Each structure stands twice: as C-alpha cells, then as structure tokens.
Amino acid sequence: MSHYLSSLDDYDIIQQIYEFGLDAEKRRFIEFFMATKLQRWWREVRSRKRRQNTVEAARTVGRFLATLKAKKAMMRKIKSTVHQDQRRYFDSKIVKFQALWRGYASRKNVFSYYQRKSDLKNLEIINEKTLRNLDQYKILLKLQEAETAMEKSKIKPECTKVQKPNYEPVNYITCTSTKIVDAKNLNHTKKRCKIIPTCMINVFEEKEKKASVQLKPVKPRGRPKGPFRSEQAVDAQKSRPSSPTLRVATPFDLQEESKRFEKKMKRITRIQDPMNFTTEKTSYERTLWGLTSYNPRDFTSSSLREEYIDEMRPKFRSQVPNIELFDRVGRSYDER
Amino acid sequence: MSQRQVLLVFEQYQKARTEFVQTVAELSTRPQNIETLQATGVMQLLRPLLLDVVPTVQQTAALALGRLANYNDDLAEAVVKSDILPQLVYSLAEQNRFYKKAAAFVLRAVAKHSPQLAQTVVDCGALDALVICLEEFDPGVKEAAAWALGYIARHNDELAQAVVDAGAVPLLVLCIQEPELSLKRIAASALSDICKHSPELAQTVVDAGAIAHLAQMILNPDSKLKRQVLSAFAQISKHSVELAELVVEAEIFPAVLTCLKDSHEVVIKNTATLIREIAKHTPELCQLIMNAGGVAAVVDYIGDTKGNVRLPGIMMLGYVAAHSETLAMAVIVSKGVSQLAIILSDEQEDHIKAATVWALGQIGRHTPEHAKAIAVSNVLPKLLQSYISPDSSEDLQTKSKKALKNILQKCVYLPALEPLLQEAPPNILKHVVAQYSKVLPNDPSARRMFVTSGGLKKIQEIRSEPGSALQEHIHEINKCFPEEIVRYYSPGYSEALLQRVEGFKPSTEMQTS
Numbered sequence: 034m035s036h037y038l039s040s041l042d043d044y045d046i047i048q049q050i051y052e053f054g055l056d057a058e059k060r061r062f063i064e065f066f067m068a069t070k071l072q073r074w075w076r077e078v079r080s081r082k083r084r085q086n087t088v089e090a091a092r093t094v095g096r097f098l099a100t101l102k103a104k105k106a107m108m109r110k111i112k113s114t115v116h117q118d119q120r121r122y123f124d125s126k127i128v129k130f131q132a133l134w135r136g137y138a139s140r141k142n143v144f145s146y147y148q149r150k151s152d153l154k155n156l157e158i159i160n161e162k163t164l165r166n167l168d169q170y171k172i173l174l175k176l177q178e179a180e181t182a183m184e185k186s187k188i189k190p191e192c193t194k195v196q197k198p199n200y201e202p203v204n205y206i207t208c209t210s211t212k213i214v215d216a217k218n219l220n221h222t223k224k225r226c227k228i229i230p231t232c233m234i235n236v237f238e239e240k241e242k243k244a245s246v247q248l249k250p251v252k253p254r255g256r257p258k259g260p261f262r263s264e265q266a267v268d269a270q271k272s273r274p275s276s277p278t279l280r281v282a283t284p285f286d287l288q289e290e291s292k293r294f295e296k297k298m299k300r301i302t303r304i305q306d307p308m309n310f311t312t313e314k315t316s317y318e319r320t321l322w323g324l325t326s327y328n329p330r331d332f333t334s335s336s337l338r339e340e341y342i343d344e345m346r347p348k349f350r351s352q353v354p355n356i357e358l359f360d361r362v363g364r365s366y367d368e369r
Numbered sequence: 370m371s372q373r374q375v376l377l378v379f380e381q382y383q384k385a386r387t388e389f390v391q392t393v394a395e396l397s398t399r400p401q402n403i404e405t406l407q408a409t410g411v412m413q414l415l416r417p418l419l420l421d422v423v424p425t426v427q428q429t430a431a432l433a434l435g436r437l438a439n440y441n442d443d444l445a446e447a448v449v450k451s452d453i454l455p456q457l458v459y460s461l462a463e464q465n466r467f468y469k470k471a472a473a474f475v476l477r478a479v480a481k482h483s484p485q486l487a488q489t490v491v492d493c494g495a496l497d498a499l500v501i502c503l504e505e506f507d508p509g510v511k512e513a514a515a516w517a518l519g520y521i522a523r524h525n526d527e528l529a530q531a532v533v534d535a536g537a538v539p540l541l542v543l544c545i546q547e548p549e550l551s552l553k554r555i556a557a558s559a560l561s562d563i564c565k566h567s568p569e570l571a572q573t574v575v576d577a578g579a580i581a582h583l584a585q586m587i588l589n590p591d592s593k594l595k596r597q598v599l600s601a602f603a604q605i606s607k608h609s610v611e612l613a614e615l616v617v618e619a620e621i622f623p624a625v626l627t628c629l630k631d632s633h634e635v636v637i638k639n640t641a642t643l644i645r646e647i648a649k650h651t652p653e654l655c656q657l658i659m660n661a662g663g664v665a666a667v668v669d670y671i672g673d674t675k676g677n678v679r680l681p682g683i684m685m686l687g688y689v690a691a692h693s694e695t696l697a698m699a700v701i702v703s704k705g706v707s708q709l710a711i712i713l714s715d716e717q718e719d720h721i722k723a724a725t726v727w728a729l730g731q732i733g734r735h736t737p738e739h740a741k742a743i744a745v746s747n748v749l750p751k752l753l754q755s756y757i758s759p760d761s762s763e764d765l766q767t768k769s770k771k772a773l774k775n776i777l778q779k780c781v782y783l784p785a786l787e788p789l790l791q792e793a794p795p796n797i798l799k800h801v802v803a804q805y806s807k808v809l810p811n812d813p814s815a816r817r818m819f820v821t822s823g824g825l826k827k828i829q830e831i832r833s834e835p836g837s838a839l840q841e842h843i844h845e846i847n848k849c850f851p852e853e854i855v856r857y858y859s860p861g862y863s864e865a866l867l868q869r870v871e872g873f874k875p876s877t878e879m880q881t882s
Binding site: 149152153156157159160161162163164167170171174177178272 | 424465590623626627629630631632659660661662663664665666669695698699702703
C-alpha cells in the first residue's frame with residue numbers, strides 16, 4: 034500500500050483507492066459467496082442428514098407398517114383359507130340339510146306329498162274296515178237265507194206242483210131262488226166263498242193238525258139283531274166306485290208360503306206400477322181361512338154370524354195355489 | 370113257459386158267457402194258444418163282452434184282452450184298432466176296483482210295446498184316468514195304474530213329460546210310502562222310468578220329495594224293491610252334478626255299499642251303476658265315495674262277479690282315476706290295478722275288455738309312479754295283445770292303442786318296456802324307444818341291462834324313416850353307447866367281419882419266416 038502512496042498522483046491515489054475498494058468488494062463478494070456457499074453446503078448437509086433421518090424413519094415406519102400389513106394380510110388369508118375350508122365343509126353339510134328341507138317343504142306345500150301319503154294310509158284302513166264289514170254282512174245274509182230256507186222247509190206242503198188258482202168261485206151262480214136275480218148283484222151273494230188255491234188247502238189242514246193247543250169249540254153265533262139296511266142298499270154301496278180323496282202332497286207350510294208370495298207380488302206391482310196401485314180400488318176378499326165376515330148383515334137373520342147361513346156365505350178367494358186335480362174331478366176347497 | 374124256465378135260459382147264457390171268457394183268459398196265458406186265438410178273431414168276440422151286464426164277465430174279458438195284448442204288438446194294435454181303449458178309459462172312472470185293475474192291465478199291455486202304441490193310449494185320455502186311479506184306496510188298483518204309467522213313460526221324454534203333466538209324480542211318491550211291497554216296487558220303477566230321459570224330468574221327481582223316501586228303502590230286504598230304488602237313484606244322478614249331490618245328501622253312503630253283496634246280480638249291477646253315475650261328475654264326489662270305502666268295495670265286487678254285471682264297476686274305477694292323480698293313486702292303493710289285470714286276461718267279451726283297457730289307461734296316464742304301478746302288474750303286454758290281435762273289435766283296438774300311448778309316455782320302468790320292444794308295431798314302438806332315450810343317458814346300470822337283455826340289438830334292427838322321430842330317438846340311444854358296441858350289435862356286422870377275414874392278406878414277413 035505505501036508503495037502506491039509515494040509514487041502516485043492524487044488521481045492515481047483515488048484510482049488506487051477505488052481499485053482497493055473494488056478489490057475489497059471483490060473479496061467481500063468472494064467471502065460472501067464463499068460464506069453462502071459454505072452455509073448452503075452446511076444447510077445441505079444438515080438437511081440431507083435430516084432428510085436421511087426422516088427417510089430412514091419413514092422407511093422404518095413403512096417397513097413396520099408393511100410388515101404389519103403383511104402379517105395382517107397373512108392372518109386374514111390364513112383365516113380365510115381356514116374359513117373357506119370350514120365353510121366348504123359346513124356348506125357341504127348345510128346344503129344337504131337345505132336340500133332335505135327344500136325337498137320336505139316342496140313335498141309338503143307344493144305337492145302335498147305327506148298329506149297324500151297319510152290320506153292313502155287312512156284310505157287303506159278305511160278299505161280294510163269296509164271290506165271286513167261287507168264280508169260280515171254277507172255272512173249275515175247267508176245265515177238269514179239259511180234260516181228262511183229252514184223255516185220254509187218245515188212248512189213244506191205235500192203237493193209239490195203249484196196249481197193255478199181256480200178263478201171260478203164256489204157258488205158262483207146264485208142259488209135259484211124265487212127272488213129275481215139282479216145281474217149286478219150276482220157277485221155279491223150271501224154265501225160268499227173265499228177263492229183259495231187248491232195247493233194251499235192242504236197247508237191249512239196240516240197247520241190245523243199240528244196245532245198243539247186244543248181250542249174250545251166255537252159256539253155258532255146267532256144272527257145279530259138289527260135294524261139293518263136292505264141288502265140291495267148294501268150291495269149298491271159296495272159296488273159304488275170310490276170317489277177320489279183329496280190326498281195331494283202339499284207342504285205343511287203352504288199357507289204361510291202362499292201368503293208371503295202374495296205379499297211379495299203386491300210389493301212388486303206397487304213398485305213397478307205405483308200410479309195404478311194408488312188409484313186402484315181393491316175390495317176386501319175373504320181368504321180361505323177367514324171364517325168371520327164383517328159385511329153388512331141382514332137384520333132379519335137369526336144369528337149374528339153370517340157363516341152359519343149357507344146361502345149368504347160368500348165364496349172365498351183361495352190363497353193356496355190351485356191344484357189341477359181338483360178341476361179334473363170337479364172338487365174344490367170350498368165344498369163342505 | 371114258467372118264469373123259472375125263462376130264467377133258466379138266461380142263466381145258461383150267462384154261464385156260457387162266463388165260461389167262454391174264463392177259458393179264453395186261461396188259454397191266453399199259454400203262448401202256443403195265442404196265434405190260434407188270434408186267427409179265430411177273439412178280439413171281436415171279447416169286445417162286446419166288455420160291456421156285458423155281469424161285472425165278472427167284463428173283468429175277465431178285460432183280463433183276457435190284457436193277456437192277449439201283452440203277448441205281442443200285433444195283438445196290441447188289434448186292441449187299439451178295435452176301439453177298445455176309449456171304453457176302458459171311461460170304465461176306469463166308473464167301475465169297481467176289479468175292473469179298474471183289469472183295465473189298467475190292458476192299457477199297460479198295449480203301451481209297453483212301442484212309443485206309438487203308448488201315444489195312442491195317451492191320446493185316448495188314459496193318463497188322467499190312471500192318475501185318478503192312483504188315489505184309489507185299493508193298493509191293487511194303484512199298482513196297476515202305476516205300472517201302466519211307468520210303461521207309458523218308459524219310451525221317450527215326450528211321453529214321460531205327458532205323464533208328469535198329468536200330475537202323476539206326487540201320487541207316485543205317495544205310493545212309495547204305502548206299506549205294500551209290490552206297490553212300492555212298481556212306483557219306484559215308474560219314477561225311474563220318468564227320471565231317465567232328461568234332467569228336467571228328474572228334477573220334477575226330486576222336487577216331489579222322492580229322494581228321502583227312496584233312500585229309506587235302500588236297506589229293505591226285498592231285492593226287487595232295492596233294484597228299482599237303486600235304478601231310480603242312478604237315473605236321477607246321471608244327469609247333472611246338482612242332482613248327484615242331492616242324491617248323495619240323502620246319506621246313501623255307506624249303506625248303499627252293502628247292496629254290492631246282495632245275492633241278486635241285478636241289485637249289484639244297479640248299485641254299481643249308481644256309484645258310477647255319481648263318481649263321473651266331480652272329484653269331490655269321488656272323494657266322498659272313496660272316504661266311504663266305495664273304491665275298495667267296488668274292486669271287491671268286480672272280483673266276485675263275471676260278465677256284464679261287473680261292467681259298471683270297471684267304468685266307475687276309470688271315472689274315478691280320470692279326475693286326478695290322487696284319486697288314481699287311491700285306486701292303485703285299493704288294489705284296483707291287479708283286479709283289472711285279472712279281468713283283462715279272464716274276460717272274453719270285447720266291450721268289457723275295452724272298458725277295462727280304458728280304465729287302466731286312465732289310471733296310468735298321470736305320473737311315472739302311476740305308470741310304474743300299471744307296468745309292474747304285467748299289463749302292458751296284454752294291452753299290446755289286445756291292440757294287435759285280429760279278433761279284437763275296432764273299439765277295443767282303439768282304446769288299447771290310446772291306453773298304451775298314455776301309459777308309455779309316462780313309463781320309465783324299463784323292465785316292463787323290454788317285451789314291447791320285441792313285439793310292438795311301429796306306432797307303439799316309437800313311444801317305447803322314446804322312453805328308452807329319456808332314461809338311458811342318465812342311468813349306467815340301465816344301459817348295461819339294455820345291452821345284456823338284447824335291447825340294443827333290437828334297436829339296431831328297427832327300420833325307421835330318415836328324419837322321423839323314431840330315428841332321432843334311436844340316434845339318441847346310440848349316442849349313449851361306445852361306437853364299437855353299437856357297431857357290434859348292428860345287423861350284418863358278423864358278415865362284414867367275415868368278409869374282412871376273407872379279404873385279409875397276411876404280411877410277407879410272416880410268410881418268409
């Protein structure tokens with residue numbers, strides 16, 4: 034430095050100072066640069082180390098976690114393998130149970146197999162019982178037939194051939210009396226004889242012989258005392274054709290039923306034709322079962338109730354449905 | 370001449386008339402005399418005697434006329450042409466009970482021959498008179514009137530309707546309740562003849578309350594009455610489900626099953642007919658019969674009887690099995706199949722065989738189990754025999770074919786199908802082969818059995834048209850076996866082998882050594 038101050042001018046001094054300053058700046062820069070570099074280096078080293086430490090820590094942690102994960106996965110795998118084997122084992126058993134159950138449920142609910150099976154078993158029992166009862170019934174029938182055959186064989190008549198009944202009654206033609214024989218009365222004589230087939234006559238004789246109890250002889254009864262109707266009147270009554278009785282099968286509640294029917298028809302006509310119903314004047318008609326009438330009475334009649342006077346008794350309207358048979362035979366309910 | 374002598378002449382005349390008419394009545398009981406009587410003009414002689422003053426002569430003349438008319442329809446027509454019927458109808462209302470009986474007998478004898486003669490009787494106004502006779506006090510008159518009405522109603526539904534319109538049904542129902550057995554029989558028979566034509570007529574009889582009274586008589590010991598009652602029930606129930614249910618509601622089951630053990634064949638047959646007519650309607654009615662033990666009773670009865678008597682029972686089993694597989698199984702469980710198999714081998718009549726075949730077809734057509742039950746009883750060869758036999762009627766052949774087809778389509782019991790492979794015609798064979806083609810792919814033991822029993826050989830011998838269903842089934846069966854075995858059993862394989870032997874040239878090395 035002194036070297037420079039002695040030999041120079043002021044410009045040279047300033048120039049030298051400036052150059053010294055530049056050199057010092059350079060050096061400062063270089064020092065700064067070097068310092069920063071060194072700091073950088075040091076920071077780098079420190080951070081690298083730190084980084085390395087963290088990386089190692091992370092690696093360690095990662096290794097640990099991976100190990101843990103792997104272990105867990107392995108355990109899971111082992112467990113799943115075991116479970117799978119177990120499941121396969123149990124599945125194989127459970128499938129059988131399910132198959133058995135499904136088969137049972139479908140047989141029971143869809144095909145009614147068990148119901149049918151029990152029904153068929155019951156049917157076998159019923160059939161056996163029925164056949165047994167029928168066999169017993171057949172044996173009973175045979176016993177009854179044998180009994181009847183034995184009874185018939187005991188009363189066997191001597192005549193084996195069955196003779197045809199003799200249509201000609203005994204005493205057919207009336208005795209030739211002095212009376213005029215009426216053709217109508219030819220069949221109805223005093224001495225009426227029964228028409229007995231000749232093959233049965235022996236039977237009656239045998240029966241009488243075999244009677245163990247000796248009956249007392251019956252005293253002939255004398256002719257009963259009268260008064261009697263004439264024979265002609267009796268014969269006329271016997272040969273008169275019987276008039277048909279009104280035995281027609283009707284239900285016991287015919288009256289109530291016909292009343293209900295009548296009410297129903299009235300209701301229907303009322304609904305269907307209300308105007309006519311309100312304007313129609315219906316007079317009261319006495320029905321079959323009503324005996325009392327409330328019509329004006331003749332003051333000259335001896336009784337207060339008109340039903341005792343046949344002539345004044347009005348015809349009644351029958352509530353019971355007509356029976357055609359009556360029309361044919363000319364009968365009606367209002368005949369007394 | 371004294372009065373006595375005059376009377377004597379008249380007495381002799383009356384005696385002669387009576388003797389004549391009685392002898393004619395006696396002679397007309399024997400068939401060999403009828404033609405002679407007809408030739409001598411007996412109708413013209415008897416006609417005026419119907420108006421005789423003596424009631425006995427009238428009655429006996431009517432009886433003789435009835436016997437003559439009863440013999441054949443020519444005499445009945447002669448009675449009609451002689452204008453006797455109006456006189457008889459008039460007399461039915463006027464005369465005594467003996468004459469009424471005889472007159473009703475004549476009307477019955479005329480009406481029984483043909484619908485035209487019955488219509489003639491109706492046109493004479495006989496129905497009203499007969500219905501009035503049903504109200505008579507004398508049971509003999511009622512019986513004769515009911516008999517005549519029954520014979521009129523028997524022919525067709527118009528005549529039966531005429532009888533119903535005359536108001537006979539309620540009176541017939543009353544007649545059933547009478548104590549006389551013969552009257553009950555005749556009334557039941559008349560009701561049966563009315564019911565058989567149409568459901569409306571049957572409903573009329575039911576509405577008159579006949580069912581309850583008829584049901585009480587099922588257990589009557591008289592066989593003739595029972596047969597008429599059972600016939601009436603059968604005719605009522607055959608028309609519709611409602612009528613059949615009404616009959617069943619009278620609680621005839623299980624009492625009616627005892628009639629299957631009756632000593633008379635007609636009673637047994639009518640009982641089986643009744644059960645058949647009830648069973649054919651619905652499965653519920655069949656179930657009811659089954660629960661009463663009816664199926665077992667019917668199976669037992671068809672085993673005990675022979676001929677036409679067992680035909681309704683066979684049909685009843687077929688109807689029951691046709692409704693559902695459960696009922697068909699019930700028939701199998703009741704040993705119906707084995708009994709039907711016995712009938713098929715024992716019976717000679719084609720119509721009974723046809724019914725048996727039909728019943729077996731109805732039993733076996735439902736499921737493989739049912740078909741197996743049929744097959745195990747060795748029925749299939751018998752069905753085949755019925756089908757291919759030239760002596761079988763057309764109906765039997767048709768029914769056998771249908772039954773075979775229905776059973777084979779469900780049968781997977783292979784041992785029963787083997788005999789059919791050998792003998793069946795092509796239209797049956799295709800069904801047999803089809804069943805083999807279903808079973809063999811899934812059953813190794815069956816395949817072995819098929820080969821050892823010669824079935825595979827038989828299959829190869831079958832000629833089938835290309836593209837037909839039979840060929841497809843044969844192809845399916847052949848795929849179940851190795852090719853060598855199929856080739857081995859092919860026809861002509863031995864010859865082909867021998868030809869190969871003949872054409873074979875041994876190698877030269879062997880020759881030099």
